[in-house]
Amino acid sequence: MSAKPKVAFFSFTGCEGCQLAVLELEPVLLDILGAVDIVSFREAMTEHSEDYEIAFVEGSISTPHDVEEVQHIRQRAGLVVAIGACACSGGLNALKNRRGMDDVLQTVYGSSGSWFETIPARPVSAVVPVDLELPGCPMDGNEFVWAVKSLLRGEMPKLPQIPVCVECRLKGNVCVLAHKGKHCQGPITIAGCGAICPSHGGHCVGCRGYLAHPERDAHMEILQEHGLTVDEVRAQYSLFNTYSEMAREAAS
Amino acid sequence: MTVGCVPKGRLTDFVCHICRGRQLIGVRQKEPGFVEFAELDSPDELVLDYVSTPLPPKAFIYPPIETLVRMRLGTAPQVETVLDETPRAIVGVHPCDLHALAQLDVILGDHYGDPHYFARRQSALLVGVDCLPDEHCFCGQVGTARAEGKCDVFLTDVGLAYLVECWSDEGREAVEGFGGLEEVTPAVLEAARARMERKLAGIEPRLSAPVEMLPMLLDGHQKASEWEDVAAKCVSCGACNLVCPTCNCFDVYDEVALSLTEAERKRRWDGCMLREFTLVAGGEVFREGKPDRLRHRMQRKYNYLYVRYGSPFCTGCGRCARSCPAGIHPVSAVNQVTASES
Numbered sequence: 001m002s003a004k005p006k007v008a009f010f011s012f013t014g015c016e017g018c019q020l021a022v023l024e025l026e027p028v029l030l031d032i033l034g035a036v037d038i039v040s041f042r043e044a045m046t047e048h049s050e051d052y053e054i055a056f057v058e059g060s061i062s063t064p065h066d067v068e069e070v071q072h073i074r075q076r077a078g079l080v081v082a083i084g085a086c087a088c089s090g091g092l093n094a095l096k097n098r099r100g101m102d103d104v105l106q107t108v109y110g111s112s113g114s115w116f117e118t119i120p121a122r123p124v125s126a127v128v129p130v131d132l133e134l135p136g137c138p139m140d141g142n143e144f145v146w147a148v149k150s151l152l153r154g155e156m157p158k159l160p161q162i163p164v165c166v167e168c169r170l171k172g173n174v175c176v177l178a179h180k181g182k183h184c185q186g187p188i189t190i191a192g193c194g195a196i197c198p199s200h201g202g203h204c205v206g207c208r209g210y211l212a213h214p215e216r217d218a219h220m221e222i223l224q225e226h227g228l229t230v231d232e233v234r235a236q237y238s239l240f241n242t243y244s245e246m247a248r249e250a251a252s
Numbered sequence: 253m254t255v256g257c258v259p260k261g262r263l264t265d266f267v268c269h270i271c272r273g274r275q276l277i278g279v280r281q282k283e284p285g286f287v288e289f290a291e292l293d294s295p296d297e298l299v300l301d302y303v304s305t306p307l308p309p310k311a312f313i314y315p316p317i318e319t320l321v322r323m324r325l326g327t328a329p330q331v332e333t334v335l336d337e338t339p340r341a342i343v344g345v346h347p348c349d350l351h352a353l354a355q356l357d358v359i360l361g362d363h364y365g366d367p368h369y370f371a372r373r374q375s376a377l378l379v380g381v382d383c384l385p386d387e388h389c390f391c392g393q394v395g396t397a398r399a400e401g402k403c404d405v406f407l408t409d410v411g412l413a414y415l416v417e418c419w420s421d422e423g424r425e426a427v428e429g430f431g432g433l434e435e436v437t438p439a440v441l442e443a444a445r446a447r448m449e450r451k452l453a454g455i456e457p458r459l460s461a462p463v464e465m466l467p468m469l470l471d472g473h474q475k476a477s478e479w480e481d482v483a484a485k486c487v488s489c490g491a492c493n494l495v496c497p498t499c500n501c502f503d504v505y506d507e508v509a510l511s512l513t514e515a516e517r518k519r520r521w522d523g524c525m526l527r528e529f530t531l532v533a534g535g536e537v538f539r540e541g542k543p544d545r546l547r548h549r550m551q552r553k554y555n556y557l558y559v560r561y562g563s564p565f566c567t568g569c570g571r572c573a574r575s576c577p578a579g580i581h582p583v584s585a586v587n588q589v590t591a592s593e594s
């Protein structure tokens with residue numbers, strides 16, 4: 001890779017919070033700008049170039065037009081990096097997938113629904129090959145910097161397949177699943193956010209997606225002991241992970 | 253050596269005195285119902301009457317994440333080993349956790365020795381305190397209820413005062429010059445003895461076999477399938493490793509600056525209950541299922557390291573049991589498996 005790789009940011013269906021997470025990296029933003037050449041970034045600049053090596057893609061793919069555009073990006077970019085829950089797992093947008101698309105259009109646009117086209121929301125990887133996924137709602141800024149540094153060294157970063165619980169315990173947190181009756185999904189969710197939710201009075205809702213080998217049955221059993229029904233547990237898993245949950249259901 | 257009694261009203265002065273010139277690490281309130289080891293802003297925050305902390309005091313000798321070496325990259329690379337010799341006083345360490353540090357001394361001192369660990373260890377003054385158990389503690393059954401000689405200063409609650417014992421030269425020097433010590437009367441010694449009796453009586457005898465028998469018994473249960481039932485609800489969160497005062501495995505990784513000219517090599521606690529821990533080069537996972545991982549953890553604690561170093565590598569602190577979201581208690585697991593036919 002050349003000394004200053006050309007980088008572009010693209011946004012599909014989402015809140016653009018992940019692009020904001022990049023802009024919020026103020027202390028190191030100048031260093032990043034010094035190390036890469038950003039040629040397209042809707043949240044921060046008006047110019048746009050079609051010449052880029054790394055494409056950071058935010059948002060889920062939820063229209064036929066999105067599909068074409070992301071295919072176009074894939075053809076031009078050497079590396080496609082999906083950033084954020086929407087791009088990596090379909091995210092919250094996939095909640096609509098359990099309803100018919102006509103119904104969804106009707107709800108959002110009323111009688112003008114027929115003017116729009118929509119398809120079930122899906123992660124970028126469901127449409128084109130993705131080289132790297134940086135999950136989370138929003139994406140974790142520190143992890144983004146870490147990944148950029150690896151890419152600059154010519155290495156493909158590899159996210160450790162360890163649960164959020166590891167980061168949570170290393171902080172010395174009191175476990176909200178074991179001690180406070182909260183329905184924390186930390187044990188099955190990929191670490192990398194610094195266990196930010198349980199560290200600040202909340203609990204993990206799985207926004208970073210699930211481990212490749214989650215102890216899902218055991219986790220479900222624990223949540224059932226906490227008084228949830230199987231359907232209620234599934235509803236919780238579906239908050240950020242409807243797309244993979246539906247794929248599971250279809251396969252079983 | 254017993255040196256005197258500190259009236260409870262003078263405890264803060266006493267702690268100030270013995271910790272002079274040192275960073276003060278102690279137990280303080282964390283949130284309602286929970287205390288933690290932390291750097292204290294003032295000795296007034298100190299809580300000495302507590303049962304357990306989420307993380308053991310080990311975290312201040314062997315931190316969850318630490319920098320091992322700093323590197324300058326480029327044509328003339330430089331490497332600097334990072335050793336933390338900050339003088340610290342760690343106050344309020346229970347006997348089980350003192351035993352744990354003694355066990356870490358053994359395992360981290362074996363072979364080459366771990367300079368990062370020993371730099372902090374040798375710079376720390378350890379002040380122990382006695383305790384009363386909860387339903388998860390089982391120190392009395394693994395030989396760690398008393399910790400004679402395993403810290404510099406030891407305090408025992410004798411009602412209106414703490415009995416002060418010095419178990420090292422550093423401890424004697426630390427206490428020396430404190431004006432407020434009262435005489436140790438026979439009544440005080442009796443109170444200390446009664447307190448220990450109360451502690452031992454409060455420990456539920458959970459282990460079905462004498463601890464000395466465990467290596468032999470566990471040798472007969474090496475098949476992962478025998479551990480399936482006890483591991484059924486395990487979510488492989490790794491908490492039992494990460495809160496354990498004697499666990500000492502770590503993962504090493506590099507953090508490179510954006511300039512790509514400087515880097516730090518770091519380590520972070522790791523644990524054998526995590527699947528990724530057993531992933532090795534080439535993609536092989538050598539303990540794929542959680543029964544196999546739980547089997548290994550229990551074998552390490554009560555068999556392998558016991559045989560190798562002469563004491564079980566579990567101090568009975570109960571942290572793993574308190575922390576486990578699946579409610580898995582190591583003693584129940586060992587009892588259940590060793591009671592079954594192998």
Ligand code: SF4
Pocket residue numbers: 164165166168169173174175176177178184185186187195198203204489491577
């Ligand atoms: S609070 Fe959640 S993330 Fe933290 S240790 Fe417990 S289950 Fe894991």
Ligand code: SF4
Pocket residue numbers: 136137164189190193194195196197198203204205206207208209
């Ligand atoms: S704790 Fe869970 S929900 Fe919160 S940011 Fe991390 S992965 Fe997402």
Ligand code: SF4
Pocket residue numbers: 492495496497498499553565566567568569570571572573582
């Ligand atoms: S295995 Fe459990 S009880 Fe034993 S020392 Fe470790 S955390 Fe404490």
Ligand code: SF4
Pocket residue numbers: 485486487488489490491492493525572575576577578579580
């Ligand atoms: S704390 Fe419990 S659930 Fe977590 S890895 Fe250990 S035994 Fe399994």
